[in-house]
Amino acid sequence: MKQHEEEVKLLKGNEAIAHAAIRYGVDGYFGYPITPQSEVLETLEALMPWETTGMVVLQAESEVAAINMVYGGASSGKAVMTSSSSPGVSLKQEGISYIAAGELPALIVNVMRGGPGLGTIQPSQADYFQAVKGGGHGDYHLIVLAPASVQEMADFVGLGFDLSFKYRTPAMILADGVIGQMMEKVVLPPAKPRRTDAEIEAQCPWAARGKHGRKQRNVSTTLELDPQAMEKNNIRLQETYRKIEQNEVRFEEYMTDDAEYLLVAFGCMSRICRKTIEDARAQGIKVGLLRPITLWPFPSEAISRLAERMKGILVCELNAGQMVEDVRLAVEGKTPVRHFGRTGGIVPNPTEVLDALRKEVIK
Amino acid sequence: MTKEEIISAGGSKVAAKPRLLLDVNMHYCPGCSHGVVHKLVAEVIDELGMEDTAIGVAPVGCAVFAYNYIDVDWVEAAHGRAPAVATALSRLNPDATVFTYQGDGDLAAIGTCETIHACNRGENIAIIFINNGIYGMTGGQMAPTTLEGMKTSTTPYGRRVDLNGYPLNITSLVKELDGTCYVTRQAVHTPAAVRKAKAAIKQAFINARDKKGTSFVEIVSTCNSGWKMSPEKANKWMEENMFEKYPLGELKNTVNPK
Amino acid sequence: MAKVIGTVEIDSAKCKGCNLCVVACPTDVLALRAKEVNDRGYHFAYAADPEKCIGCASCALVCPDACIEVYKVISN
Structure with a gap:
């Protein structure tokens, strides 16, 4: 794989996500098989990025475990992601709420299939409400990117992480089964190296990654029993959302x-x-x-x-x-x-x- | 003799608040085992020089505020998900020593799946498991480890196995998994037990640091508020009832086999 | 003959009066204050019979609130 330079490939949308993740310098991917997105995990396992970039790839025991692995990884300032399809994304909602409440960067990919319930493995866009209105409990938003091509599947991995780190809020790629499964020409960007520990410490001074000489410990928590402080947390989140609304609308x-x-x-x-x-x-x-x-x-x-x-x-x-x-x-x-x-x-x-x-x- | 007289006579301080235990009042009820185990974790981290590298994962339950008491970096997990959170922390931060601190509801009911699979993968983490047979934080409801016949707010006439199933011995289950390197069951009701429990916790942290696989330390504990007993009586009741179902001792040690 | 002499210092503000130290003490040094309470209303522990202390630290080991310091010297 010629990762150091731009590369043109014919890929499925799901495969493009995997390639783009490695090239972006993602630190960890935690997934669970579900049609029609299993190629994301399959492609990553086949590409073995732990041998090249050091990226961690893990097939978790459930979507619930996978999103909580993302929560853990994100808490330590790492660039971490998961992908799934509609029923699996429903399972992830509690964890997504925690990631949003914890003001953590993370990328979640939903390659939507038809529902409700177990529904069908065929394409759908029926998780729009879930994605844009919050999905889990509490007042929060995700930055939701909707790709319409395999190229955008690849591009939005980088865009999603960039926005997610900029605003310290999770981003979602809301794709549908068609975009996940179809094959198109895609230009993959040149690979950039994963951030060093020093770069993570500088970018994420809040990260719980071991004190490493810091005087104050870092704690990633979403619990706040003092109503005044909890309202302040909510106000801070809402201020972030207003900024995102002002700056990041794309169409x-x-x-x-x-x-x-x-x-x-x-x-x-x-x-x-x-x-x-x-x-x-x-x-x-x-x-x-x-x-x-x-x-x-x-x-x-x-x-x-x-x-x-x-x-x-x-x-x-x-x-x-x-x-x-x-x-x-x-x-x-x-x-x-x-x-x-x-x-x-x-x-x-x-x-x-x-x-x-x-x-x-x-x- | 006063402490000054002892010091001037060449004596020394032999016990004190651990350096890494923060100087705040813990929210636990009087006599709660959590405080003792927190103290041991803080001492072990200090003695092993892990202040800068340890990352704790706190549960949902009575120990939800563990991060307010021990002076290392922490992540507060969703209910039951601490082993999944710890899995990612450990894999993404290979120089860190990652541990979870969980109660019986968190670890053996809602989080059973994450517990089993983290142990089975042999994640290089230490799991500290407080088993007091009850949900303390929510007001004394039945836990998976509640003994048969034991009264709780959701088994007001005692746990009946025909209605509620059997007490779950998760530690024995975890012992069978190939990913665990060290599985032990301890208590902190006497000075001798505290010393043993500390040695076990220390071994677990060493194993996590040295990437030996998953270490699992159950501390059979009391919940005197939930059990509606004095701390002293709760200790006695634990000895007489809990230890039969959850006998103390080492269940597995592949790192330092006897 | 060498004699072990100890003393305990109890942070009475942090003590919750759980009595576990009293039970753990092998020489019956400790007791809870019968009437006096601390700021949080607990009958805190104190050294009722300090001369008996042998500095074994059993009280500190079982104390859930880490509010006991123990000092020890071996005197000839």
Whole structure:
């Protein structure tokens, strides 16, 4: 593996995550098999990064154990991550709440499959609410990145960790089974070395990694029984979230300049919508797309601005209607907002989307 | 003689608060075994020169505030997950000596899975397990290790095996796992027992430092508040009842076999 | 003949009056204050019969609150 330089490869989205993690200099990955994301763990085990970068890779006994390993590793200032799919991510929620409360950096990947329950192994986007509204207990947010290509699967590993360390809050890559399983060309960045102990101490003076001569001990805890102090902790978290909302909203617009109708979609659904837009425009319907790249913070302002001049908006998701709620909140009734979704693991084709646009929005 | 007279006569201090035990009032009830075990952990860390390298993992339960008492770096784990947290700390920080400090509800009920698998992987950690047969922090409910017939707030007429199953002897279970190098059961109810328990804890920390596998030290303990007895009576009750199900002694030692 | 002489210093503010030191003492040096309490309301331990102390530190070993210091000398 030519890790020291940029490399072009044909990879599945899940494999790209693994390659990107090693090249970013991730210290540890803790996972548990679940379809459709098992290739992340499989690829890491095959690449044996402990021999090259010293990265720890461990198949845990459960998703619960894996996320708590991430909590432990993150508490010591290490760059640590886990990946799973919907039912497994549900199991991780308690640990994610602890990581958020502990103001710890970490990356969690959810390659979504259909639910609820054991559901199906086919693609879905039905964990939107869970990812952007908190998921576990307490008032917290994750930075949620929604990749729409294998390239973005690779890129968002680095972006996720960078943001996570910058704001000391966990980040999530919310992918769907399509993006996890499909193969595309991907440009992998040159590898950078893992941080040294001195670099970790400088970047994370709060890390519980042994006192090493420090006078004060470091404690990673989320427990605070004094209501005044606990409220202060909450206020500090909320201040961080406001900063993230101000600085880190990411989205992509496609053919919105002259559009009369707007599609809003993320992940694999945004790719289907691009084809819908081509077809619609061939028939004289001026449609554009807004693709949120960060699902939290949500591009509410951009959507609100576009809503001023749209005749209607169709929110397309692989679920029964989740992101549509945030779009409606952003639009504030300025234009009609409708939802189109398929569930159960069904991925619609562009024609279905166009039919829905005609039926629900254009009328 | 006063202490000054003893010192001037060439005598010395033979017992004191351990240097690494922080000078705060512990929240434990009077007579609680936790305090004694905290003291031993603090002494062992100091004697082995691990102040800068030890990382403790605190549980949820009475010992949740252990990080307020022993002056090393700590991570406070979610209920039952200390062995998973310790696994990552140990693997990612190979120069550190990582230990967990857990009660019976944390380690042997909600955290059984993490306990078994960390031990089975042979994680290079020391597990200090306080078994007092009851949930102390939440007010004296039945623990997995509660003895048959023992009254708790959720077994007000005594634990019945037909309703609640049998007391779980997790230490004997852990002994069978290939990943454990040292498994022992101790107590801290007498001065002699305290000395033995300290030696066991010390061995566990040495094993963790030397990457010998998982060391597991059960301390059969009292919870006089939960048991509704005086500390003195609780010690006696422990000797007469707990030791039969949880007999003291070394169960396994592959590092220094006898 | 050599004689072992000891003394105990008890941090009465930290003592919770659990009585375990009293029980552990082989020479019956210690007792709990019968009426007096500390700031937190505990009948704290004290050396009721200090001359008997042999500095064995049994009291300190079993003390859950680490509030006992023991000093010892062997006098000829």
